[in-house]
Amino acid sequence: MRVLIVGYGNPLRGDDGVGPEVARRLVAELQDPEIEILIELQLKPELAELMSRVEIAIFIDARVDGEPGEVRIEEVVPREPAEQTFTHQFAPPMLLMTAKVLYNRAPRTFLVSIAGENFELSEGLSEVVRAALPEVLRTVQSLSKTRTNTD
Numbered sequence: 001m002r003v004l005i006v007g008y009g010n011p012l013r014g015d016d017g018v019g020p021e022v023a024r025r026l027v028a029e030l031q032d033p034e035i036e037i038l039i040e041l042q043l044k045p046e047l048a049e050l051m052s053r054v055e056i057a058i059f060i061d062a063r064v065d066g067e068p069g070e071v072r073i074e075e076v077v078p079r080e081p082a083e084q085t086f087t088h089q090f091a092p093p094m095l096l097m098t099a100k101v102l103y104n105r106a107p108r109t110f111l112v113s114i115a116g117e118n119f120e121l122s123e124g125l126s127e128v129v130r131a132a133l134p135e136v137l138r139t140v141q142s143l144s145k146t147r148t149n150t151d
Contacts, residue, residue, distance in 0.1 A: 015116025
């Protein structure tokens with residue numbers, strides 16, 4: 001496996017479910033044995049071990065800031081948590097740091113985030129977030145083809 005894609009969020013919280021929705025669609029579209037796609041409610045420390053075995057990790061999540069439907073791509077850098085070693089919600093920078101410290105390997109990592117409009121208790125994505133899905137899918141597929149220095 002060369003690429004790990006993790007779509008995370010809560011599908012029962014409206015647009016917070018965009019990560020899992022994108023991951024579900026990618027499972028149907030990408031039939032590549034070099035790519036593993038996971039759907040998670042939240043990130044957990046155990047993902048660091050899996051990250052240490054790939055060249056590229058891509059996380060997909062909703063965010064509360066920005067214009068609803070806006071897609072942002074960030075390259076993630078390892079970062080220690082501000083105060084506690086383990087928090088309720090692990091973030092990609094902390095996972096990357098954990099992989100680096102525990103397994104001496106940190107893959108090139110990206111966060112693809114989509115600004116949401118509705119995070120209330122509800123199923124389904126808002127129209128504006130649903131309209132952004134094709135762009136998100138293209139972005140993640142393009143990032144999954146990124147070459148690393150070890151290629």
